[in-house]
Amino acid sequence: MQVTETSTEGLKRELKIVITASELAEKLDAYLEDLKGRAQIRGFRPGKVPKAHLKKLYGKSAMAEIVNTVIGETSNKALEERSEKAAMQPQIKLSDEDAEKILSGDLDLAYDLSYEIVPEFELAPVDGIAIERPVVEVADSEVEERLTQIAEGARSYVAREEGAAAQNGDRLTISYLGKIDGEPFEGGADDRAAIFLGQGRFIPGFEEQLIGLKVGDKKVIEVTFPEDYQAKHLAGKPATFDIEVFEVAAPGELKLDDDxxxxxxxxxxxxxxxxxxxxxxxxxxxxxxxxxxxxxxxxxxxxxxxxxxxxxxxxxxxxxxxxxxxxxxxxxxxxxxxxxxxxxxxxxxxxxxxxxxxxxxxxxxxxxxxxxxxxxxxxxxxxxxxxxxxxxxxxxxxxxxxxxxxxxxxxxxxxxxxxxxxxxxxxxxxxxxxxxxxxxxxxxxxxxx
Structure with a gap:
């Protein structure tokens, strides 16, 4: 293997690597010798196939395999000998015009290897670094709040008596259709959706306008999407929602105990x-x-x-x-x-x-x-x-x-x-x-x- 540095600029390196045709021929000979003992070809006894016949049948495919292996081995060896570490996988350039002659054994294998090296630098002392670790003490109130959230997720609701008006904290089952400039917009409709009044999950002003509604009520409410609303085509725009109420349900008792x-x-x-x-x-x-x-x-x-x-x-x-x-x-x-x-x-x-x-x-x-x-x-x-x-x-x-x-x-x-x-x-x-x-x-x- 012959290695010549053809370019060096900052961290960039380019090498020309040459493996002679005679070196490749030796590897091909060893490959065919090994194949000779394993090949089963009609008309020949095991282990008796002439090497020349094997070369005629498998020479080019074997040489292609050898070339791939040699390129991998020699490129790695070149970096090791130069005590260099590539930052990324090196780029290999091999002339397509020469490939046929190389596979036929008539030309040396010559390829260009380009890569960037990992820069050399000295590690600085760290014993002078001082940092603060922020820690938070978990208060009992935070645990209680988290427990309440868990309980809220499993809270039962009971339908209010006929004609009862919705109150803050109730669960409403409604259908709604949102419109901008009188035209429905994508994602602005749902059928028999559960709305929990007071939880602030909808656009500001939406839930508040549902308080006082009863089963069977229909109402058009007006809201304005926030300026920072994630869907930019809706941000800051006024909208109306056609509302129909199907159920008004009161929250069941929230009891945090052993049971x-x-x-x-x-x-x-x-x-x-x-x-x-x-x-x-x-x-x-x-x-x-x-x-x-x-x-x-x-x-x-x-x-x-x-x-x-x-x-x-x-x-x-x-x-x-x-x-x-x-x-x-x-x-x-x-x-x-x-x-x-x-x-x-x-x-x-x-x-x-x-x-x-x-x-x-x-x-x-x-x-x-x-x-x-x-x-x-x-x-x-x-x-x-x-x-x-x-x-x-x-x-x-x-x-x-x-x-x-x-x-x-x-x-x-x-x-x-x-x-x-x-x-x-x-x-x-x-x-x-x-x-x-x-x-x-x-x-x-x-x-x-």
């Missing part, structure tokens, strides 16, 4: 309270983890500035931008609705892509230094969690990831990252800070990375 807890499979109300408190603590803990991780990543990002592989940045940007476009299309929004332009949005999201790539490289290097590994059990848990996202298709998901090494690596990457974060949190100063629930769940001003 009610037993209907949910618990031994007692106290046992249910413990479970609910644990669930709230788990939810808070997940948010605390995200806040802590964000602070850590911000601190790390401030420590590093080095050239990034353009291919990695472009790949990350395309993934982010594709998600942005899909979300905006689903919401019916434009960049103008977000007080920006596509050009500015692209620039902002490219910065996010660069940050993610930079931090990914930093975390990867820390992981190598600390010898962080993702074991089979952890990878299996990640695969199971992924399969759960596709109910009824679990087997197909398992088969897909087991067949595709790159897809499986995409599951391994976030597990590896979280383990590296755990290691780093053990190396820096972390102090707890009690905050309110609102503070804990307040969105960061910038998109999380």
């Amino acid at each position: 009610w807890a037993k209907t949910l499979g618990m031994d007692s109300l106290d046992a249910l309270k413990d479970i609910v408190k644990q669930q709230i603590e788990s939810q808070n803990g997940g948010q605390t983890r995200q806040k802590v991780k964000r602070q850590l990543l911000d601190a790390l990002d401030a420590q590093y500035s080095f050239e990034l592989p353009a291919t990695l940045v472009e790949q990350e940007f395309n993934a982010i931008w594709g998600q942005v476009e899909a979300e905006m299309k689903a919401a019916g929004k434009t960049f103008e609705d977000e007080d920006t332009t596509e050009e500015k949005a692209r620039a902002d999201y490219r910065k996010i892509a660069e940050r993610r790539v930079r931090l990914g490289l930093v975390l990867s290097k820390f992981g190598e230094r600390e010898k962080v590994q993702v074991n089979e059990q952890e990878l299996q848990r990640a695969l199971i969690e992924r399969a759960r996202q596709f109910p009824g298709q679990e087997k197909a998901v398992f088969d897909f990831y087991r067949r595709d090494a790159n897809a499986l690596a995409s599951l391994q990457a976030p597990v590896f990252e979280e383990k590296v974060v755990d290691v780093l949190l053990g190396l820096i100063k972390v102090t707890d800070k009690t905050v309110t629930k609102e503070e804990l769940f307040k969105d960061d001003e910038e998109p999380a990375v």
Whole structure:
């Protein structure tokens, strides 16, 4: 194998790799020798097929297989000998015009290998990093509120006496037809829908205008869609709804006691309270983890500035931008609705892509230094969690990831990252800070990375 560097620019590398025809011929000879002992061809005894005959029958197909194997082996070997790590799968360019001669054994195998290397940088000390871990104490009132929500979901309703007017808290069964400028609009109609007065699940002003209605009543109500309504073609527009009432039902008694807890499979109300408190603590803990991780990543990002592989940045940007476009299309929004332009949005999201790539490289290097590994059990848990996202298709998901090494690596990457974060949190100063629930769940001003 002969390797010649043909171009170097920043992180970009281009190599010319040549494997002589004689080297390929030796590999073909060994291939045919092995095939000779296994081939079963009519007219020849096992193991007695002349090699020249095998070459005539299988020479080109065998050489094609050899060439593919050799390209894979030599490209990897070239990077190893140069002590370089490719940021992404290297690109291989082989002349189509030469392919026939190479397969016939009349020409050396020569191909171009282009790639970007992972940049070299020194890891900065982390012992000077100090972050605050926001924690929330779960109050008894929050547990009671969550219990009430659970009970509300299973509350029974009893039809009111004939002629009774609907009150706040009642459940109405109605049919409605929404119109804008006198014309029905998509998604604005339902038949015998359950409306819970006072829960604020509908457009502001909708539920309030149903109070006082009786079974059999028909009414036209007027509302205005909020300016920030998710369906932009309806946002801010006035609308009317034709209403017909079929039932008015009063809420049954809400009693939080041991008997009610037993209907949910618990031994007692106290046992249910413990479970609910644990669930709230788990939810808070997940948010605390995200806040802590964000602070850590911000601190790390401030420590590093080095050239990034353009291919990695472009790949990350395309993934982010594709998600942005899909979300905006689903919401019916434009960049103008977000007080920006596509050009500015692209620039902002490219910065996010660069940050993610930079931090990914930093975390990867820390992981190598600390010898962080993702074991089979952890990878299996990640695969199971992924399969759960596709109910009824679990087997197909398992088969897909087991067949595709790159897809499986995409599951391994976030597990590896979280383990590296755990290691780093053990190396820096972390102090707890009690905050309110609102503070804990307040969105960061910038998109999380």
